[in-house]
Amino acid sequence: MPRSPRNRPALTHPEPDEFDVLDILHALSDPTRMTIVQTLRAAPERACGTFAVDVAPSTLTHHFRVLREAGVIRQREDGNRRWTALRDEDLEARFPGLMDAIVTAYENGLA
Amino acid sequence: MPRSPRNRPALTHPEPDEFDVLDILHALSDPTRMTIVQTLRAAPERACGTFAVDVAPSTLTHHFRVLREAGVIRQREDGNRRWTALRDEDLEARFPGLMDAIVTAYENGLA
DNA sequence: CCTCTCATTCGACATTCATCGTACAAGAGT
DNA sequence: ACTCTTGTACGATGAATGTCGAATGAGAGG
Numbered sequence: 001m002p003r004s005p006r007n008r009p010a011l012t013h014p015e016p017d018e019f020d021v022l023d024i025l026h027a028l029s030d031p032t033r034m035t036i037v038q039t040l041r042a043a044p045e046r047a048c049g050t051f052a053v054d055v056a057p058s059t060l061t062h063h064f065r066v067l068r069e070a071g072v073i074r075q076r077e078d079g080n081r082r083w084t085a086l087r088d089e090d091l092e093a094r095f096p097g098l099m100d101a102i103v104t105a106y107e108n109g110l111a
Numbered sequence: 112m113p114r115s116p117r118n119r120p121a122l123t124h125p126e127p128d129e130f131d132v133l134d135i136l137h138a139l140s141d142p143t144r145m146t147i148v149q150t151l152r153a154a155p156e157r158a159c160g161t162f163a164v165d166v167a168p169s170t171l172t173h174h175f176r177v178l179r180e181a182g183v184i185r186q187r188e189d190g191n192r193r194w195t196a197l198r199d200e201d202l203e204a205r206f207p208g209l210m211d212a213i214v215t216a217y218e219n220g221l222a
Numbered sequence: 223c224c225t226c227t228c229a230t231t232c233g234a235c236a237t238t239c240a241t242c243g244t245a246c247a248a249g250a251g252t
Numbered sequence: 253a254c255t256c257t258t259g260t261a262c263g264a265t266g267a268a269t270g271t272c273g274a275a276t277g278a279g280a281g282g
Contacts, residue, residue: 019220030269032270059271169260169261192258240268242265248258251254
């Protein structure tokens with residue numbers, strides 16, 4: 001057998017209809033989470049452990065949940081790993097230009 | 112004499128150079144504050160008491176401070192009143208398109 | 223079977239936050 | 253003067269948040 005998902009509580013992903021701008025803004029207002037998002041813009045999909053953020057694993061899990069429940073990222077089980085990707089299309093369809101403006105502004109402010 | 116400002120701690124307004132995107136996102140991630148911003152988009156300047164938000168006056172003061180310290184609004188003393196306005200130009204100069212994208216997305220999500 | 227890796231859940235902790243009531247300060251208007 | 257209006261400051265309070273360590277569960281690979 002190729003791969004079977006883990007027997008863990010299913011990952012909850014809101015539908016685009018359920019996205020709330022305020023939740024998204026809140027999710028992105030944290031430096032660690034913004035770093036995660038920025039990293040994901042450069043790579044289509046990453047495993048949890050491959051992010052250059054300086055927090056404990058359990059803290060990282062917490063941040064992923066906040067991003068996931070806001071609709072910013074999608075997570076997929078694959079054996080022992082959990083792959084994370086931006087929900088680019090869903091976000092763009094629901095709130096055109098929003099993510100671009102925010103991430104651009106963030107990178108602009110790093111100077 | 113026309114008008115003299117109150118004898119109160121001066122209003123602190125950050126310079127555009129000091130704006131922090133994460134602070135702005137955090138400031139806008141609250142429904143009351145977003146309502147304030149949205150209201151200010153329609154009117155150039157308003158007195159504090161003229162906002163249709165359902166919170167106590169002291170709470171309103173708190174929200175104004177958060178917005179002000181993030182650089183979103185500017186407040187001006189005038190006799191007994193405090194006038195509030197969006198810092199449109201400063202925000203646009205520092206983070207082009209950011210406020211537009213966010214407020215548009217917010218209004219889009221009210222449907 | 224045993225161990226290692228990956229990421230989670232749980233519980234705890236300190237901090238921040240939104241909210242309010244009360245008291246206060248000062249201008250406006252009578 | 254006196255009172256009303258405007259908005260703040262302070263202190264308290266309950267909720268949410270970011271952080272971690274320890275324990276857990278499950279796949280991967282020897």
